[in-house]
Amino acid sequence: MGQIVGAAMVSHHPGLMQCEEFRRLQGAGEDSDLIAGYARLRAKIAEAKPDVVVLFDTHWFTTGYHLVDAGRQYSGMYTSDEMPWYLHGVPYDYHGHPQLARSIEAVSRERGGYNRAISHPDLGRQYPTINLVKHLGFEDPAMPVVTVSSCQNCEWPHFLKSGEAIGEAIARSDLRVLLIASGALSHKFNGIDWKPNHPRIFHESNVSRPENIASDKGAIELLRQGRHDQILERWDAEYRRLPWEAFGAHYLQMLGAMGGAACRTKGETLSAYENARGTGNIHMWFST
Template sequence: MGKILGAAIVSHHPGLMQCEEFRVLQGAGSDSDLISGYACLRERIKAAKPDAILIFDSHWFTTGYHLVDGGEKFEGSYISDEMPWYLHGVPYSYLGCPDLAVQVEAVSRERKGYVRNIRHPELGKQYATINLVKHLHLELSKTPVLTVSSCQNCEWPQFLQSGEDIGEAIRRSDLNVVLLASGALSHKFNGIDWRPNHPRIFHESNVSRPENIESDKAAIELMRQGRHDEILARWDDDYRRKPWEAFGAHYLQMLGAMGGATCRAKGEPLSAYENARGTGNIHVWFDVSETASQGNSGAAGQLAAA
């Protein structure tokens, strides 16, 4: 029987893929704390000794289905269609997790869900996955990676349901897995002519709006307490309206896999809360106990009906 060993919200912002010299210069002499946070996350993952890493990718937008990329191996040179002037020529070569992808689709179909396995060698990758593969040294460790999409024509309880199906598939497998929700919290960009409020480019005061900082920090505190139910209770009135990156798909799917509103896994920040072109970013690690990672069948449906 497989299980979830741990989970994390992880920032992937593209500035972290630049060379260190460029980042230091852009930060007026102060680098992003998210870089050292990756080192802390690597230690958590190393200690957990997972058989596979599952990444909820907030940049892989799909329509009609939540998809898992069930390829056996991913290899190529990454270029960002969003920022090709500096994100280009990034080589990658890492293992997939095809057996788990097959299991995820089977479980989702059984539960009348909408998660499907896709295998297309030409399918492009997103830096929300590639950045984590690089910074967490998943190529070197040869840890298999399964990437999950964010289906854009979903309501938020349907992201929880997607996560529930994935969590059940993990439990039915023989794999121990770490979940990574790759994305920001509030995701309102500063304008193209924006000028920093603070000389340290990554400083939290450069997040787009004061109310977004307040909201993000309130969510981080609830994560510290393990009160994911309170975050969900505020979703429509707060976090959906800010909104979070990919409307929170990465967090909601991760949470669904860990039990949804019943999950009490407490979050440990592994970095400072930071700005990235106006968006709110942080790494938060969740130690998932056996009880916290148990499935909560029907929780998403109950929330949707509430």
Template sequence: MGQIVGAAIVSHHPGLMQCEEFRVLQGAGSDSDLIAGYRRVRERIAAANPDIVVLFDSHWFTTGYHLIDAGSAYRGTYISDEMPWYLFGVPYEYRGHPGFARSVEAVARERGVQSRAIGNPDLPRHYPTINVIKQMQLEAWPVVTVSSCQNCEPRHFLQSGEVIGEAIARSDLRVLLLASGALSHRFNGIDWKPNHPRIFHESNVSSVANIASDKQAIELMKEGRHDLIVENWDRDYRRVPWEAFGAHYLQMIGAMGAGACKAQGEVLSAYENARGTGNVHVWFDTERRGDE
């Protein structure tokens, strides 16, 4: 029987892919702790010893279906159409796991959930996948990417995650889950002036209210109170909103039991700004019970 051996919500923010000199200059001499945090998350992943990594990509927007990447391997050079002036020329090469992706589709068909596996080798890549693979050297494991279906309600994301969780349980795989995306996701304007000279500092997040909302969610994650996050999603988090309307987090938690999940979060980075959005790395040890 397969199992989820760990999970994390991680930032993919593209500024972290800029050269060291540029990042230090932007940060007034202080670099982002998210970068050091990648090393901390990577250590947890290696210790969990997964067979595959399932990555929920908050930029892979799809319509009509939750899609699971069923490619066997990907190789190329990435350029971002969003920020091509600095996020370009990034080589990537990693394996997929078609068998697992197809098993997710099989479970989805049984349950009437709109999830499909796509194995087209020309399927484009997105930087929430590429940046995280590069920063944490995930090439060591097969990586299966899951989309964020844009015409979904929160319950649909939870259902997508539940299907993935069932496919894991039916397998013989040790699976690591990564939700690649921000919490609050409102950008500062193009002519925005930083509130703090350290560009990544939390006070540069788009609003005081969003900072408070993000920190509330982080505290609930630390306590393993995913039930309160899920139950109050529409009131507290959808209105903020989170990146991809929380598709990455909700699918990850859906795979782990949704509101019944008690996995306590360990914060592995500072909470930081990325052009107004709230970013953090939080690790969930799925073998540690919140009631122990």
């Protein structure tokens, strides 16, 4: 019987792919703690000993289905169409796990859900996957990655249901699986002519709005306590309104796989809470 051996919400923002010198220049001499946080995450992952990673990608927007990438192997050179002036020429080479992807679709069909496996050699990559493949060391062929999309015409219960099918497919397998929710909390960008509130660009006070900072910190505390039920109770009134990146698809799918509102797995912060162009970012680990 398969099992989820760990889960994490992880920041992927493009600035983390810049050279250390430039990051320190932006950080007023102090680097982003999210970089140090990747090393802490790698240590947790090594302890968990997963066979495969299921990664929820907040930039792979799809319509009509939650898509599950069933490719066997991915290699190429990545250039972001969003920020090509500094996220370009990134080589990648990693493996997928077609069997798990197809099992997720089979379970979803049984349950009347909308997860569908797809394998196409020309399907593009997104940096929430590529950046974490690079930073977390998933290019080792022994660590396949199955990327899951964010279906944009869904309401939040649909994401929980997507995750439930993923959790059941994992349980029916013989795999040790790590879940990665790749994305931010509040995701309101600062305007192009915005002036920093703090000289350290990564500083939390540079997050776009004070109410977003307060909400993000409240959510982080609930995650620390394992009170996922309270986060769901506040979803429509707070976290959907602010909103979280991809309307929280990455967290909701991860949570659905871990038991939904009944989940009481406590989160451990592995980085400081930081700004990235106005968005709220943090790494959090959940030992399952």
